[in-house]
Amino acid sequence: MNQLFTRGRAAALAFALGAAIVATPAIGANDVTDIGSLDQQALAALPQFQAANKQLNAYGAGLQKQYVGRAQHASQSDQQRLAGEFQGKMAEKQRQLFGPLFGRAQVAIASVASSKNLTVVVDKRIVVFGGQDITNSVKDLLTGVGDPVPPVSTPPPSKVGYVDQSAIDQTPKVKSVTDDFLKFKQEQDKAAADKLKGAKTAADRDNVLKDYRKTLDDQQNKTLKPMVDSTRSAIGEVAKAKGLILVVDKGNIVFGGVDITKDVTDKLK
Amino acid sequence: MIHSACGGTQRALAAGLGALALTVSALAFLVLSGCSHGATKPAPAPKGAVGYVVMDDLVKKHPLYEQLARYDRSIEAFDLTSTAPQVAASDPHLADRERELQKQLNEAADRTRKLIDEKQKQYQAQESAAIAAAMRGAGAGGPSAAQIAGSVNATAQQQQRGVAVQAQRDLNAYRSTLQKQDGAQVAAAQKALSDRADRTYRAKADELQSKESALSLKMASEDAPQRLALRTKLTSLALDDAAREDAQKQLTAIDRKEADALAALRNRDQQTLVALQAQLKDQVQSELTAQVAAIRKRSEGSLAQRQQTLSRQVSNLGGPVVKTNVVNGRVQQQVSSNLPPALRGRIEQLHTDYQKRFAADAKTTIADFEKTRRDLGKRFAQLHGIDGASQQGAQAQIMSLRKKREDLYGEIIAQIDREVRLIAQQRGISVVLTNIIAPAGGVDLTPDALKDIESLHE
Numbered sequence: 001m002n003q004l005f006t007r008g009r010a011a012a013l014a015f016a017l018g019a020a021i022v023a024t025p026a027i028g029a030n031d032v033t034d035i036g037s038l039d040q041q042a043l044a045a046l047p048q049f050q051a052a053n054k055q056l057n058a059y060g061a062g063l064q065k066q067y068v069g070r071a072q073h074a075s076q077s078d079q080q081r082l083a084g085e086f087q088g089k090m091a092e093k094q095r096q097l098f099g100p101l102f103g104r105a106q107v108a109i110a111s112v113a114s115s116k117n118l119t120v121v122v123d124k125r126i127v128v129f130g131g132q133d134i135t136n137s138v139k140d141l142l143t144g145v146g147d148p149v150p151p152v153s154t155p156p157p158s159k160v161g162y163v164d165q166s167a168i169d170q171t172p173k174v175k176s177v178t179d180d181f182l183k184f185k186q187e188q189d190k191a192a193a194d195k196l197k198g199a200k201t202a203a204d205r206d207n208v209l210k211d212y213r214k215t216l217d218d219q220q221n222k223t224l225k226p227m228v229d230s231t232r233s234a235i236g237e238v239a240k241a242k243g244l245i246l247v248v249d250k251g252n253i254v255f256g257g258v259d260i261t262k263d264v265t266d267k268l269k
Numbered sequence: 270m271i272h273s274a275c276g277g278t279q280r281a282l283a284a285g286l287g288a289l290a291l292t293v294s295a296l297a298f299l300v301l302s303g304c305s306h307g308a309t310k311p312a313p314a315p316k317g318a319v320g321y322v323v324m325d326d327l328v329k330k331h332p333l334y335e336q337l338a339r340y341d342r343s344i345e346a347f348d349l350t351s352t353a354p355q356v357a358a359s360d361p362h363l364a365d366r367e368r369e370l371q372k373q374l375n376e377a378a379d380r381t382r383k384l385i386d387e388k389q390k391q392y393q394a395q396e397s398a399a400i401a402a403a404m405r406g407a408g409a410g411g412p413s414a415a416q417i418a419g420s421v422n423a424t425a426q427q428q429q430r431g432v433a434v435q436a437q438r439d440l441n442a443y444r445s446t447l448q449k450q451d452g453a454q455v456a457a458a459q460k461a462l463s464d465r466a467d468r469t470y471r472a473k474a475d476e477l478q479s480k481e482s483a484l485s486l487k488m489a490s491e492d493a494p495q496r497l498a499l500r501t502k503l504t505s506l507a508l509d510d511a512a513r514e515d516a517q518k519q520l521t522a523i524d525r526k527e528a529d530a531l532a533a534l535r536n537r538d539q540q541t542l543v544a545l546q547a548q549l550k551d552q553v554q555s556e557l558t559a560q561v562a563a564i565r566k567r568s569e570g571s572l573a574q575r576q577q578t579l580s581r582q583v584s585n586l587g588g589p590v591v592k593t594n595v596v597n598g599r600v601q602q603q604v605s606s607n608l609p610p611a612l613r614g615r616i617e618q619l620h621t622d623y624q625k626r627f628a629a630d631a632k633t634t635i636a637d638f639e640k641t642r643r644d645l646g647k648r649f650a651q652l653h654g655i656d657g658a659s660q661q662g663a664q665a666q667i668m669s670l671r672k673k674r675e676d677l678y679g680e681i682i683a684q685i686d687r688e689v690r691l692i693a694q695q696r697g698i699s700v701v702l703t704n705i706i707a708p709a710g711g712v713d714l715t716p717d718a719l720k721d722i723e724s725l726h727e
Contacts, residue, residue: 033699033700035319035700035702122702126702126703127700127703128685128686128690128693128701128702128703129686129689129690129693129698129700129701130693130698130699130700131699131700159319160319161709163706165706189349192349193349196346202471205346206342209342209345212345212349213342213345232707235706235707236707236708236709239707239709240709240710244709244710245319245709245710246319246321246702246705246707246708246709246710246711247705247706247707248702248705248706249704249706
């Protein structure tokens with residue numbers, strides 16, 4: 001439940017942030033040739049990851065049966081305790097299966113990035129054009145004989161920064177506003193569902209949905225947007241102070257980059 | 270792999286080219302240089318600038334965005350109406366109606382039990398009469414046969430009337446319940462059929478619109494180079510009037526060609542939709558008629574069966590309770606040990622026979638009620654089934670819409686990527702990213718890309 005709630009809030013903020021980014025005038029073309037990209041889905045399709053995934057699924061199915069067996073006659077509080085216990089087991093198994101694979105992949109990525117003199121490697125999904133795609137090199141290292149060798153030197157400072165949006169979501173100001181918005185949205189969802197039940201024609205249905213969307217947009221502009229603007233402004237100020245060209249979400253960074261999350265959250269307090 | 274491959278090459282060179290020391294040295298130097306890429310600094314890559322685009326803004330300006338938004342609205346509508354918890358139980362009164370039915374059936378079962386009690390008394394009276402007759406035949410004395418027989422018959426007739434009234438009341442209640450259930454079932458079937466037809470129609474409309482959008486996009490993409498060349502030509506100041514007019518005409522011709530092709534497809538699609546609507550209407554009507562007929566047939570069958578059972582029960586009570594004029598008037602379950610063995614055997618036989626007949630009669634009555642209860646339970650389950658099928662259909666529709674939405678979004682993004690790549694190459698940008706949170710100093714390519722995307726509308 002908490003996980004869903006957090007995810008919902010993160011989604012609301014991410015949506016608002018994404019929608020509210022306004023293009024500022026270009027300050028000037030900065031020379032950056034050290035950005036690499038990696039197709040993480042291609043790595044996930046490697047046999048060792050597939051095998052680990054299969055094992056995890058089988059383990060999860062077994063746990064599920066055990067949970068149902070133990071939870072069906074348990075009280076609600078016991079069910080919650082059991083759910084926590086089984087989630088812990090699942091997470092431990094996941095660490096056990098994927099931990100070594102991720103560690104090996106991270107070394108391979110660092111090794112390739114170092115050999116290509118990259119300061120940052122981002123997820124391929126956010127690259128529209130250019131950059132150095134290191135997916136095949138990393139795959140070669142991971143499927144080759146022996147373990148990849150870690151690079152001898154740390155990467156030079158990058159001009160690309162990143163923030164952990166989930167950490168920003170947890171700052172009191174942001175959390176309060178997003179919680180209020182989610183509550184408002186739940187009420188609107190219910191009201192729209194009731195109206196849709198009464199809609200007799202496709203036109204009625206469209207009108208209900210348009211009203212619903214407009215109400216949410218209006219509320220978003222009224223409550224979320226000012227907070228998003230101030231957050232974006234804080235990120236931009238920190239980025240400039242650190243000489244960064246772009247800031248992306250932590251989830252899109254595979255290797256390197258400059259983490260400015262703490263500076264931003266400090267500024268937002 | 271990189272390291273092992275390099276190692277293998279070195280070993281092969283050392284083994285195969287040992288005699289040619291000078292050559293080996295030169296080759297080994299080249300190979301080692303290549304393998305120690307990480308150790309020595311490579312030649313710097315050509316310097317370029319980093320740019321970014323705001324993908325959401327570009328997607329919103331794309332010619333297919335309206336179609337994408339329509340998918341979003343449809344998905345939103347399904348999400349709100351089909352997966353919201355407050356709507357999941359589409360008929361909130363179903364459980365109440367089921368409880369009410371159960372109550373009615375329980376009351377009917379109670380009345381049945383009373384009926385059985387009365388029958389038991391009648392069977393006991395018949396048995397006593399038969400036993401008295403047997404004793405009379407064996408020489409035992411007793412009160413006036415005609416007197417007692419009259420009394421017993423009067424009681425039996427009174428009981429018979431009471432049972433007939435009660436049976437009629439039960440039948441009426443059962444008929445009323447069946448009628449209500451028929452109404453609910455027909456309404457549910459009608460809604461399910463209409464919803465299905467509506468989904469089919471909307472799916473077809475979406476499919477046709479996707480094709481129209483795809484055709485529009487395809488033509489715009491195919492004509493884009495020619496259109497761009499003509500526009501570039503028109504921006505040239507050196508162009509004379511005749512050449513300018515010619516270029517303008519060519520542009521207009523391209524626009525007209527695309528508009529005509531699209532209009533022709535739209536006309537065909539409209540005809541297809543009109544035909545589909547008529548077909549769906551007929552189909553719904555036909556299926557509904559069949560389902561209504563089936564529902565009524567089942568109800569009529571159940572009612573007739575119930576009526577027959579009750580008539581049988583009542584007619585069973587219509588026969589003479591006392592068949593002979595010799596009665597004792599005393600209910601006697603136990604056979605006296607003082608009676609002669611033959612008479613005692615006869616009485617025991619009579620007792621067993623009447624007990625068996627009563628048990629069989631009672632069993633039939635109870636089984637009839639159990640069957641009725643099961644029958645109505647099944648019909649409620651069918652109602653739930655229709656509801657469940659409707660929910661599953663909505664989920665499948667959501668999945669289908671999401672898939673279509675993803676495919677369309679993929680097409681839009683692919684085209685935007687192509688446009689952005691061209692712009693980046695023209696402006697000497699080496700990397701372009703999207704999903705940027707703060708563009709502190711990168712080059713914003715969004716305005717240029719917006720112009721190109723908007724030109725696809727023309």
